Amino acid sequence: MSRCDATMRVPIFGVTAPQPWAWSIQVRNAPVLNVHRTPPADVLGAYVAVCAAEYVPGLKGWMASDPGPGVSAPPTNELPTCAMVAVGRISAVSLYPDADRQSRWYVGPAGLWLEDVVALPNPVACDPGPADVLWEVPAQVLARVRLAFGVVVHADTARWAAYEDLAARSGGREPASLRDRVLRKCACRRAMTKCPTCRAWRCTAPGCPPHTCATGVSP
Numbered sequence: 436m437s438r439c440d441a442t443m444r445v446p447i448f449g450v451t452a453p454q455p456w457a458w459s460i461q462v463r464n465a466p467v468l469n470v471h472r473t474p475p476a477d478v479l480g481a482y483v484a485v486c487a488a489e490y491v492p493g494l495k496g497w498m499a500s501d502p503g504p505g506v507s508a509p510p511t512n513e514l515p516t517c518a519m520v521a522v523g524r525i526s527a528v529s530l531y532p533d534a535d536r537q538s539r540w541y542v543g544p545a546g547l548w549l550e551d552v553v554a555l556p557n558p559v560a561c562d563p564g565p566a567d568v569l570w571e572v573p574a575q576v577l578a579r580v581r582l583a584f585g586v587v588v589h590a591d592t593a594r595w596a597a598y599e600d601l602a603a604r605s606g607g608r609e610p611a612s613l614r615d616r617v618l619r620k621c622a623c624r625r626a627m628t629k630c631p632t633c634r635a636w637r638c639t640a641p642g643c644p645p646h647t648c649a650t651g652v653s654p
Contacts (some may be wrong), residue, residue: 447522449519449569450468452468453491453566454516456494458487459498461552465538466538467540467546469541469544469546470567473544478528480526483549485520486520486563486564487517487520488563494508504540518560519558519559519576519580520554521554522555522580526548530545530546555584555587556583556587557583559583625639
């Protein structure tokens with residue numbers, strides 16, 4: 436089942452984050468959302484739609500500081516509020532200070548660690564829910580979030596499929612344009628590089644056969 440198909444089937448909860456923290460999730464700076472209450476264990480693998488609440492100037496200062504992550508956030512007039520801005524998958528839940536992962540973004544009391552975060556093409560208007568728990572997204576808002584998320588994932592899937600098809604069709608020939616040279620992948624899925632001596636494509640993965648340079652072989 437594809438990632439897009441998965442998000443059309445699994446639950447998507449709402450989670451509220453103040454700006455500019457919601458922005459940091461949207462641009463994949465922050466790997467974790469901090470909530471006051473520990474969610475139930477069955478949320479692992481579920482998706483959350485990040486709802487941006489009001490802008491908190493103190494957060495901007497902390498984010499740029501040494502104790503913080505050292506990130507410069509946009510000013511208040513550049514960030515949306517009262518809107519869904521991103522969707523991500525919950526990959527882990529932890530209680531501060533315990534966590535399998537380390538991050539300056541993690542301050543607790545509970546941390547929702549996110550993966551596969553996708554920024555929505557346009558913010559989806561929504562009144563923020565409770566800041567300390569996951570909440571049920573209104574049906575009309577949820578439908579718009581799923582639609583927007585699906586558009587992004589379908590486009591991403593189509594782009595990778597085109598690259599893989601191009602790599603398979605190119606064989607050992609040099610693609611004609613810069614765009615065509617963006618990606619060439621080995622059967623093991625690792626990106627291939629050119630040998631600086633013979634200019635042949637090679638894979639440096641430990642599990643693949645070592646490259647033998649044709650120019651270094653004696654007759």
